[in-house]
Amino acid sequence: MSSGARIKPSFSENATKVLERRYLLKDEKGNLIETPEDMLWRVASAIAKAERAFADEESEEEWANKFYEMMASLDFLPNSPTLMNAGTPTAQLSACFVLPVGDSMDEIFDALKYTALVHKSGGGTGFNFSSLRPYGDIVKSTKGVASGPVSFMELFDHTTDVVKQGGMRRGANMGILNADHPDVIKFVKAKIEEGKLKNFNISVGTTQKFMKAVLNDEEWELVNPRTGEVVDKVGARNLFDLLCEMAWKTGDPGIIFLDKIEASNPTPNLGSITATNPCGEQPLLPFESCNLGSINLSNMVLPKGEIDWSKLERTVRIAVRFLDDVIEVNQFPIKEIADMTMSTRKIGLGVMGWADVLLKLRIPYDSDEALNLARKVMSFITKIGHEESARLAEARGPFPAWKGSRWEEKGMLMRNATVTTIAPTGTISLVAEASSGVEPVFALAYRRKAFEGEANLTYVNEILLDALREEGLYSEALIELILERGSLKELDLPDNLKKVFVTAHDISPEWHVRMQAAFQEYTDNAVSKTINMPHEASVDDVKKAYLLAYELGCKGITIFRDRCKEDQVLYIGTGE
């Protein structure tokens, strides 16, 4: 296939460095064997091969060009495994996996092996460990005692350390234990010891029943999953308080609202959902995987200061097709995952650059106007995304598990059981030079090394620079001050500017949660978001955030209190 006159990708110097380190193909000696442009063409042409099954060769080339352009203009990027692996012999292209862990040695060690295979291929894994019998329970065959979910999780953690993701990034895991498991207290405290389960995000799986028991200060039963017997009772509020205290100290655990997730499970005919991928944005059935991609919203703003809805629509349509094509050419690490993924064909189209949009439109992140725009943008993306998936279903057939699914109930043919997900975009937002996911900007200016051993790079938010110039406020001395502080909060600048140019730490936890909830309203899957809190935040603030997330219909919540781990070192050091 010819590459024709392709537009040059517009990667910045920093983005090119990230690409060279993590994405561009290298020979055995570590020398680069492709340019960023080659990489995008490798990806575009590999994904467009899927078109062959549905159309003629001409159309394959046409789609390859459209996919290439959408990426080269940085309007859309797929998740890292697609960029790294498409068109290579190990074409595993998905970021998100959930694996089942059953209550037997065979099942646990099978899961461990599958984890290694998924991590090696660049994916992250999520597990619900609640089927495992609790610590101290009997093991009939050996007359021994069971070691419980937390100690088995350490095996998964260690495996993650040993298996580097193709040398390109570290594996990531989500470990979930339900609130009624007898080991839940051990689990909640599991990460207090520094370095323990460091490759895991952990979350307690809760239900409405649990949250009501917390609100009403009721007793809560702990049930042995092996026998179904109630083995202990705790105060629901005590458990919740402990959970919030641990999250205050370490950032973990988060909470997952399981029945909220189950309510939007598109294929209850295949089973219920009990886990998500590592960063929480993708609830999946056991053995299911999902490939993600994100639209760079920062590129969807017209110079006159409005969203470019027609460009956004065009991008959503091409992106949905791209992500559906990814499933066709994807090589899955094991057969069970291939079968499950092909039966639901879930894709996760999301966004990055949301904070950039708000800065460009001069809308404060912590305002009702921003929440309303979030709803408008995300409902638009999901609506067009569903339309496109329905069109693909007409041409290519619906996802195989469509019969008996919620989509059949609605009378809507769909190619994909889910279409939208909001990912963290940790690396691809660096490549696109956009703010990550739907997070506010972390700092407006900073100096840092892109990689160890390199000189410091100075970064100042471009949109802020434009605004300062526009308002006649720009001076080198002011930039120096912003570099020192990272935020405008304490500076002598006009209020309207200070309200708009806010950073993650200038925004109250409540507004962080509200933004997550606004996006969740119109997202099929879930929203990756960290609720940042200042160092001075109290355990009560954590409780408030968790309860607000529940009230507002989030599917889960993760908080992080600034520099909380510093306290943790002190806490351990003083033996308190």
Ligand code: UDP
């Ligand atoms: N992920 C992973 N290891 C990592 C980062 C991410 O396995 O070091 C997986 C994980 O499932 C996460 C998903 O990739 O939830 C998406 O993360 P992100 O959007 O940050 O990835 P990117 O595509 O930007 O690399």
